[in-house]
Amino acid sequence: MTTTTAPKMKRVAMKTIPILRPRAPTDDHPLVKIALSAIAVVFIGLFLFMPLLTVFSEALAQGWRMAWDALSEPDAIEAIKLTLLVAAIAVPLNMVFGLAASWCIAKFDFRGKNLLITLIDIPFSVSPVVSGLVFVLIFGLQGWLGQWLRDNDMKIIFALPGIVLATVFVTFPFVARELIPLMIDQGKDEEEAAATLGAGGWSTFFRVTLPNIKWALLYGVLLCNARAMGEFGAVSVVSGHIRGLTNTMPLHVEVLYNDYQYVGAFAVASVLALLALVTLLVKSVLEWQFADEISATHRH
Amino acid sequence: MPGFGFSLAFTLFYLSAIVLIPLAALIIRPWELGWNGFWAEILAPRVLHALKLSFGAAAVAAAINSVFGLIVAWVLVRYRFPFKRVVDALVDLPFALPTAVAGIALSALYASNGWIGAPLEKAGIKIAYTPYGVVVALVFIGLPFVVRTLQPVLTDLSRDSEEAAATLGATRFQTFRRVILPTLAPTLLTGTAMAFARAVGEYGSVIFIAGNLPMVSEITPLLIIIKLQEYDYAGAAAVGVVMLAVSFVFLLALNALQAWVSSRR
Structure with missing residues (x-):
């Protein structure tokens, strides 16, 4: 039962959820991609973007x-x-x-x-x-x-x-x-x-x-x-x-x-x-x- | 081809007038204190503490930047996500933003009523006006060195291996640890060393957030300024010579490292 339905489900999933596409051996796991991208964006946001925003927001505070x-x-x-x-x-x-x-x-x-x-x-x-x-x-x-x-x-x-x-x-x-x-x-x-x-x-x-x-x-x-x-x-x-x-x-x-x-x-x-x-x-x-x-x- | 004599003469004259002679003035000055006087100046507790803070905070910041800089460079080279170009351009902000502007912005951000400082203070963590504030400023100033050094090498990295x-x-993690990281290691080290070298001498972005308490959060460059304001020229020059010597050692080490990296490629 499971052996016959599994490939079918997988094919459907492949079309609708891009995350489940088979990936090349040199591609990172999607979860790794999301995690690393999130870390990078949060780090740049905290250390670079927020100071920049602070400058303008403090200048216009009054x-x-x-x-x-x-x-x-x-x-x-x-x-x-x-x-x-x-x-x-x-x-x-x-x-x-x-x-x-x-x-x-x-x-x-x-x-x-x-x-x-x-x-x-x-x-x-x-x-x-x-x-x-x-x-x-x-x-x-x-x-x-x-x-x-x-x-x-x-x-x-x-x-x-x-x-x-x-x-x-x-x-x-x-x-x-x-x-x-x-x-x-x-x-x-x-x-x-x-x-x-x-x-x-x-x-x-x-x-x-x-x-x-x-x-x-x-x-x-x-x-x-x-x-x-x-x-x-x-x-x-x-x-x-x-x-x-x-x-x-x-x-x-x-x-x-x-x-x-x-x-x-x-x-x-x-x-x-x-x-x-x-x-x-x-x-x-x-x-x-x-x-x-x-x-x-x-x-x- | 014309112009050799003229251009070389001008180059050497300008280099000497702007860089070499002024640096010679710095190197000669502290010795009017004598050999012992020089060392007494450097080993004074307040100077020693400032040196420890400058080097220690720069090392911690460089370590943080080596980890996050690698992640940022990796994400920017290998992945696609919205606003990637904006994020990429933003990495250069610490190069372009005047250090005093970065300094007051970081200070306002991490002060006890700031956007980041307020929640941290509730959790019992104080950043502004402590040595941690120095580290935060040095992370800001050093990040682009690591990212920009890694990016071209990561782009050229062949996927064959x-x-x-x-x-x-x-597994992907084994590949990263055994194949990718060893290839990147010399470049990562170069970028980290550049971030460290810049951080040791950094002044503008640090002094506003540091609080500048003697023996607690007073950095070496500030101490030079304080000595100058007291007209202690020789003392200021002594501290300056130590900083200069360290940056020369770093410059030489970096050149050697880069020569080694390019000979391996």
Whole structure:
């Protein structure tokens, strides 16, 4: 009785309940799939999604009006301006460096190349606080040049130059490390062909090299910019937290939060969070559209 | 090919000015205390405790991330489910979200009136303003390192050996433990080490949730800032040099590990 009905039932079940389809030997058991997916989604929900949600919900806890007021008060506007200014200096500097470094590393052979690549990566493995500390040790009041700067009435620490230096340090490798592996992969055949046809150095660079690396360059600049605008630890060491003068947006968030002005802190934080979301969106689009031209297989 | 001299000269100049000379300033500074003074600075109870907390919490967070990071990477590579791309993009959030923003968000979330903190407090567990809060922040900051290191390797993982194992009668779990995990182990170790290295030096996402009680929940980077505020430059540099030395050892170990992994493939 059972032997004759069982196959029939199974066939019916196969059509109606996809879970009971026979699975390939390398497929996980459906229950394992459900369990692991649930663990992954809950973990990401708890540790990533909920903090993000908290930022916006706390910012709007007392309505749009309060959040908007916090963003339009003079100190907040100064902080936004300073953040934009610092990024506008630091990002192009590191972009030019990234192009120069990847050009000499990818197109030429020389001794110590691997050491150079390793050295470029150093700022990624240094604590943000140490990244700020090094500049205080040089330019701070009791630093190497502290006395001289003071005698000549120049200020680097607790002023714009220090903030820019610390930001340049922490975002130093972003563009270079996106470009170097890609340009090594691409080799130098096309540039040599251009040179044979009589193109000069700059026109080879702008007409041949740049079009080949444009998406990777944009990708690196995008990540560099996100970090430059969001850097906290390194900038915190060199800034001095002077309201309306040396406070970047992340520092302004800290000052407001420690003042128990939570709506203000989270309102400024939500602007930074929006910037992060836009960065992630553009980054994902670049990865889907131009995967081959980014060499994003190694994401930092 | 033109431009070699110019680009190399600029690269070396910029690298020296921004990275190498400042780091040299750090390495030279603490020795004005003398050899004994340096060690007295490092072995002071408050510094030792901060180092223990930074390294201990980073190790616990890295261990948690190695387990959950593997699960997340596995699910993202092997399974299909709704909003997979959104979840995938969200994994990068800790890279993109400024650490101060993450810090105040985690702090609000795990405080005794927060969405997660309130129910936990009813159960008698306190996270915010304790060393557990430090671990929570470091889990947040380290997760993408494990997931993003594993994903490309998992994608390239050939299913042939899994099929062979199944043919030979292995259960799915045996296949995972004996075939898949050993193949992934070096990559998993690399990702975990990267998460650990990042966590040791992390500042922004930790200080808001940690409470920063000396000898309880005070992390090493914060101690550097406190010493700087007291104009104890040499003391701050001494602690900074220890952190720098550890990150260099890690950088070298990671490079060796990656060389070893790619030589095996």
